Every structure is written in C-alpha cells, then in structure tokens.
Amino acid sequence: MTLPLFIEQLLNGVQLGVTLFLMASGLTLVFGVMGLINLAHGSLYMIGAFTCATVTGSTGSFALGLGAGVIAAALAGALIEWSVMRRLYARDHLDQVLATFALILIISEGTRYLFGGAPLWLDVPDALSGAVALPGGAVYPLYRLAIIGVGLLVALGLFLLIARTRLGMQIRAGESDREMIAALGVNIASLYTIVFALGAGLAGLAGAMVGALQSVRVGMGEPVLILAFVVIVIGGIGSIRGALVGAVLVGVTDTLGRIFLPELFGLVLPPSEATTVGASLGSMLIYLVMAVILAIRPQGLFPANA
Template sequence: MSWILLIEQTLNGLQFGVMLFLMAAGLTLIFGVMGLINLAHGSLYMVGAFAAAAVAAATGSFVLALVASLVAAAFAGVLIEVLVIRRLYDRDHLDQVLATFALILIFSEGTRWAFGSFPLFLDRPEYLAGTVTLPFGIEYSKYRLSLIGIGLLVAAGLFWMIMRTRIGIRIRAGENDREMIGALGVDISLLYTLIFALGAALAGFAGALIGAIQSVQVGMGEPVLILAFVVIVIGGIGSIKGALIGAVLVGLTDTLGRFLLPQIFGLVMTPSAATSVGSSLASMSIYILMAGVLLVRPKGLFGGA
C-alpha cells in the first residue's frame, strides 16, 4: 500500500467531510433553534446544484453559478418556511416528518418537470482544473483542495457569525430560551426565517460545489441528508463545532474505510471477495462510529456543551 495514495485518500475524506459540514451545519441550526425535523433539507441541496448547473450553462461563469446556488436555495428555503414550515413549529414531530417528506416529493417532481430526468453536468473552471504538487511530490486535484479551503473558510465565518455578531447572539439565545427572547422584543418569526434561509443557502452551496465532481440529478440530496443526520447525532444536536468535527470524522471514516478495508481483507481472501466484503463493511463503518459515540456520549460529542 502506497503511503502517497493513503495521504490522497485522507485528503479526499477531509474534502468529503467539509462538504458534509455545509449540509449538517444548516440542519443542526434548524433543529437546535427551531426544534424542527426537516427532511426536505436534501431537496435544498439539490435546488442549489440545479441552479448552479443552469446558470453555468447559460453564462459560462462558475462564480455566478455559485452565487445562483446560494440565492436559489435561500429563496426556496424562505418560501417553504413561510408557506409550510411556519405552521409546524408547535406540531408533533410526526407531522413535521410527514410534511417535509411531502416537500421532498414536490421538489423532486418539480425539478424533473423543469429540467428533465437526465442528469446535468457542471464543469469546473479552467483555473481549478488539473492537479497541484503538494509536499513530498504528492499530486492532488486543485478543485478538491479548493473545496477543503472553501469549506474551512465557511466554517470559520459561521463560527464568527454565531459567536461574535448580534444575529449570532439571538440564534444562541433562541436555542436556549426562545420564549424569553420573544418577550425581550426579538421577532421570533423573522429570526426563524433567517435561520432557515441560512441553512438552505449552505445546503445549496454544498450541492453546487459537489455538482462539479458528480452529476447533478433528481434525488441527489437524499443520500447526503442521511449522512448529515449521522453527523449531527455524532457531533451533538445544535452544536456547530460538533457538526464540523462529526462531519470530518464521518468523511474520513467513510473514505478511508472504502480504501483500507478491501486491502486488509485482500490478505486472506480473493480480490473480488475482499472488495465485496470490504466495501460492505465500509458502508457500515459510519453507523458503527455513530453507535460507538452514542454509547459513550448519548447526546453526541458536544451535545449540551
């Protein structure tokens, strides 16, 4: 096994993790502050990806495509928060699950009607094509390395906003005691709409960034949504720090598991059997990680911290 290949796979895991963080950060904010189970979060990821692909095809600009993903996802988030979600805050979680699952179906069919059933492709810009040489002669994708940097910058900006700004103070206060900040004159409805728009924009942004690696297609958000739920359970509901650490752990566990386990089983099995068993166990590894964390920390790594 080449150590250079191992480092490359570790970087792939980190890239996957920071993209998961963009999904999980919005999801944990929405659930932590608003107490809402939002199954439609993956649909907002899809909306961002399709908006980016459409704008990139029309203008040829990757930057405009990213801006479009933020605007389209945030607008869709505001729309569904005002029209649907606002009526669910005081309802049972089962009602929230049913309503947001219905939104998944509406977004999927609406996207299929608008863009068709065939996948779209978002080309990465020329200046991010190719590879860059890292220390020790490691060749790594410029685009994937840029995703790591962008994800970490967004994480830093989100931490700054939550901890250092007035809106961040209101978000943290709303998480702890929403009735009290309402009594102090904060417009709770507006705060909830802003939080939902922020979470939606982060999800759409993640969809656009990943859209240049894989195809943009209907239903692409649901597998990522499942992983985002795993991330917030591991990190702790409502914790941005937990979402970042949980996302990196999930990204590294999934990527390195798929790389290492087939090779380990290859020592005692035929190559085809080792690949099959190793890939199956790698798919289970993140759930084993989640179970292990919950055995030690039932509220997640930073739950209630």
C-alpha cells in the same frame, strides 16, 4: 498502499467531510433554534446544484452560477419556512417528518418536470482545473482543495457569526429560551426565517460546489442528507462544533474505509471474498462508528446546551 494514495484519499475524505459540514450545520442550526427536523434539506442542496448548473451553462461563469445557486437555495428556504415550516414548530416531530417528506416528493418531482430525468453536467471552472503537487508525492485536483478551503472559511465565518454578532447572539438566545427573547422584543418569526434561509444557503453552496464533481440529478441530495444526519447524531444536535468534528470524522472514515478495508481483508482472505466482505463492511463502517459512539455517549460528542 502507498503514501501518495493515502494522502489523496485522506483529502477526499476531508473534502466529503467539508461538504457534509455545510449540510449538517444548516440542519443543526434549524434544529437547535426552532426544534425542527427538516428532511427537505437535501432538496435545497439539489436546488443549489441545479441553479448553479443552469446559470453556469447559460452565462459561462461558474462564479455567477455559484452565487445564483446559493441565493436560489436561500430563497427557496425562506419560501418553505414562510409557507410550510412555521405551521410545524408547535407540532410533534412526526408531523415535521411527514410534511418535509412531502416537500421532498414535491421538489424532486417538480425538478424532474422542469429539467427532465437526464442529469445535467457542470464542468470544473478553468481557473480551478488541473492539479497541484503536494508534499509526500501526492498530486491532488485544485478544485477539491478549493472546496476544502471554502468549507473551512464558511466554518470560520459561522463561528464568528454565532459568537460575535448581534444575529448570533439572538440565535444562541433562541436556542436556550425562545419565549424570553420574543418577550425582549426580538422578532422571532423573522429570526426563524433568517436562520432557515442561512441553513438553506449553506446547503445550496454545498450542492453547487459538489455539482461540478458529480452529475447534477434529481435525488442527489438524499444520500448526503442521511450522512448529514449521521454527522449530527455523532456530533450532538444543535452544536456547530459537533457538526464540524462529526463531518470530518464521517467523511474520512467513510472514504478510507471504502478504499482500504478490502485491502485489509485481502491480507487474511482470498481476493474475491476480501473484496465482498471489505466492500460491505466499508459501506457500513460509519454506521458502526455511530453505533459505538451512541453506545458510549447517547447525546453525541458535543451535546448543545449541556
């Protein structure tokens, strides 16, 4: 293991973490404010990626595609909230899980019907292609650095939105007592739609950005969704700060574990066994981390409303 490789993998981990944060922050906001578990959040990620790939393909402008992806996901989110979700707030989590599971089936198959089974390809925009030399001898793709930058900006923006604006005040009030803020004259229905669309837009942003790194295909959101759940469980449901810390922790642990555990086992085991054991342990590492954190702190690292 060399230093440049380590820096590179560490940044890959942070980049995954930032993507997870964009997913997890929406999920955790929706849960915190509306008490709703939304499995279809991965579908919004997918909608962002497909829209971005399509618009970029037809206009040639990645910036337009990115904007379109975010807007499409936010609109889809608002539509889903208005048509389905608001019937589920008063139901138990079981009904919410099933209804959003049904939404996954509908959206995934609908996308497959519209775009076919073959993946779409989205190229990294020219302005962001290429790599930068970093201190320590590492060379790292500019586009991935840009994702990290965007993610951190969004995190900052989200903190400011929630801590400093009127909407943020309503969101925080909605988390602690929704009847009271409805009684104070806040239109709770439109607040819910806005929060849901905001979360959806963030998922769409993540999908659109990651679409240029991976193939854009049906079901691409599901692995990310489950990782985002792990993030929320580690960070504490309803906490944006917890989502950020949890996301980076999960992203870095997962990436480094997959790369370096096989090498680590190579020191004590013969190569073939080391690869097998290391790879399987590497893919399970974040879940083990989650188990340990839960055993110590069942409510996560930063429980909201504590």
